[in-house]
Amino acid sequence: MGSTRARIAIDAMGGDNAPAEIVAGALRAQEELGVEVLLVGDPDQIKASIKSSVNLSSLRIVPSEGTIEMHEEPLSALRRKPKASINVAMDLVKKKEADAVVSAGHSGAAMAAALLRLGRLPGIDRPAIGAVLPTLIAGKPVIILDVGANVDCRPKFLEQFAFLGTMYSQYVLGVPDPKVGLLNIGEEDCKGNELALRTHQLLQKNSRIPFIGNAEGRDVLSGNFDVIVCDGFVGNVLLKFAEAVGEVALQILREELPQGLHGKVGVSLLKPNLRRIKQRMDHAEHGGGLLLGVAGVCIISHGSSQAPSIFNAARLAREAFDNKVLERIQSRYREDGQQSVVSSHPIDG
C-alpha cells in the first residue's frame, strides 16, 4: 500500500509549458497539499526553472532522458525511449516508489505507458479518460468518459466505462447513488447511432450499473446525471468545446462587467463572488482527467497546462489515492466472484 502520504510522480517534461509551469505547480502541490512530489525529468532543466528563493533540499528529482513529442506515434516512441519521462514516472508506480502519476504530455503516450507498465484492471478491455465538469447544481459535478483515449469504441467498452465512472463517482466524488446516462441524440430508447443503440441495450440489462437512460447534449451540465458515457471521439470534442465556452463566458464577463459609470465600483464589491464564478467556469481549476481502468492512479492534464492545472491535477491524484479507488474497484470485482464486471453478450463478440 505504500505510505499514507500520497507520493505523486509528476512528469516535469510533458506539456507545452514544461518544465517551468509544471515544476511551479508541483512545488505548490507539495507545499499546500501535504503530498510528496517526485519530479521526473532532466535535472538541469528542472533546477534552471526554479526560482532561487525555493529551498531545493525538500525537492526530489528523478532523472529521465527525453520526452515523447506530440507528433510521435506513442507505442514505437515509448519503446525507442525507455528512459523518457513518462516511462520513468510509470515505473515509479510499478516499483511502488510512487502512488500516482501526473502528466501534461502526449496523452496517447501516457495511456500507452500506463497500459504497458501498469496493466489494466481485471475485467477492463480499454481504459478511459474521465473528465469531471461542474454542473448547474453547485457541488454536484458530472464525470464524462471517455474524453479521448478510445476514438473507435465497441458497446462493451462503453459498458465498462459506465462501471468505472460509477466507481469513481461513488468513491472519489462521494455520490451514494450515482445516476448513469448514455450520451445520445434523444431521450427515447430508439434514438442513436449504431453504437449508442447497442450500448443502450447493454446498459439496460446490466444490474451493476445504475443506468437511468439517454443524456442529450443539453443534459450534460444539468446535474441530473453523475456519470455520462460516450466514445472518446465525441467526448473529446465535447470537452474541448466546453472548455472553450467557459473561456468565452469569462471573456464576456471581463469585457462587460467593468463598463460604465458604476462598473468598476460594482466589480470591486463583487471580487470574492467573481472569484467563485471563475472557479466554477474555468477548466484550469479542474486539473485534468483521470485515466480509469489501469492498475494505477494516473492523471492526464492538458498539454496547455500551467501551474494551477498541475496543482489541481495533483489534488485529484491525492483524492483518488486517499479514497482507494483502485482497491475498491478490485474488491468489487472480487465480490462478483471473478466474473467480468460487465455482462457477456453475444451481440458484441
Place this chain on the structure above:
Amino acid sequence: MGSTRARIAIDAMGGDNAPAEIVAGALRAQEELGVEVLLVGDPDQIKASIKSSVNLSSLRIVPSEGTIEMHEEPLSALRRKPKASINVAMDLVKKKEADAVVSAGHSGAAMAAALLRLGRLPGIDRPAIGAVLPTLIAGKPVIILDVGANVDCRPKFLEQFAFLGTMYSQYVLGVPDPKVGLLNIGEEDCKGNELALRTHQLLQKNSRIPFIGNAEGRDVLSGNFDVIVCDGFVGNVLLKFAEAVGEVALQILREELPQGLHGKVGVSLLKPNLRRIKQRMDHAEHGGGLLLGVAGVCIISHGSSQAPSIFNAARLAREAFDNKVLERIQSRYREDGQQSVVSSHPIDG
C-alpha cells in the same frame, strides 16, 4: 422560379408549442419580413389560436389532417398519413405553390418527407441539417453540419456536407472564401477515428472544397472556420450542448453574484452590464437548421420553438430563397460537366 416574394409554407401543427406559437411567429414573419406565409394545418385549431384583433383576410391557411408524432417511425407514419401537415407543406413546394418549408415538428419526418416529395440534389447521397452559430468574431458565424440528420455516416457523406456547407457559406452568408474544417480530436492529420481519418483524405484531395484542416472542439466558436463538418451524432450532441451552456453560465451568475455582504449592492450597480452579458450569452434562439442537399428550401426548427424561433426560421428561409442557394448548387454541378461534386473513391465503396 415562382414569384420574387418568398412564399413560405409553415407547418402549423409541428412542435411542442403548436399551433399557437407557430402561428404567432408566422404572422410576425408575414408582417415584418415581406414574405407570403402559407399556414399548413387544421383550420379550426389555427383560427382558434389567433387573437381576435388579427385580420384573418391576409392569412392563407392550407388544410391538412393530422401530424407525425415524436415517437412515430418517420417513413411508415408519412405513408400512413399522406395528408399530415409536413406532407402537405412539402407538396406545396413540389407543386411550386411555395418556395420553402419551415417545420418545428419531428425532424426525421421532415427530412424523410423532403426526400420523398422533393428528392435530393444531384450528386448528394444524404441531406444534412446545417446549424449556424455565432463565433467569437462578431458578424462571422460558422455553419456546422450535420447536426442530426445522419447519425451513422460514411466518409463520402461528410465530403458532400463539406460541399453543401461551402455553397451555403458563400451564397447565403456571403463569405467569399469559406474555410472548411473537419471536426476532430486533434490538429494533426493522423488524429481521429476511422471516419475522420478517411474523410480527411477525401477532403484533402478534393479541389472543389476549400479544406484547411481539422477543427477541434475548442475551434468551433473561434471564428477561424466558416464551415465545420461532422457526422450527425457528434453535431447534434455539440449543438444541444452549445445551446444549454449559455444558460448554465447565466445561472451561475445568478447564483453567485448576489451572495454575501456586498453582493446585492454590487449587482444593482451592474444591472445594465448584466443585461448586456445576458444578451451576448443567450443565443439559444437562432431559428433552426437548414436541410441541405434536398431539392427545396427546408428549415428544421427545434421542437421547443416559440414564436421568435419560427420568425427567425422564416427569415432563414427567405435568405436561402433570395440568394438562390439551390439554383447555385445545381449550376455548380452542371459546370462540373455532370460529374459528381465529390470525388469518386474506391476506399469508400
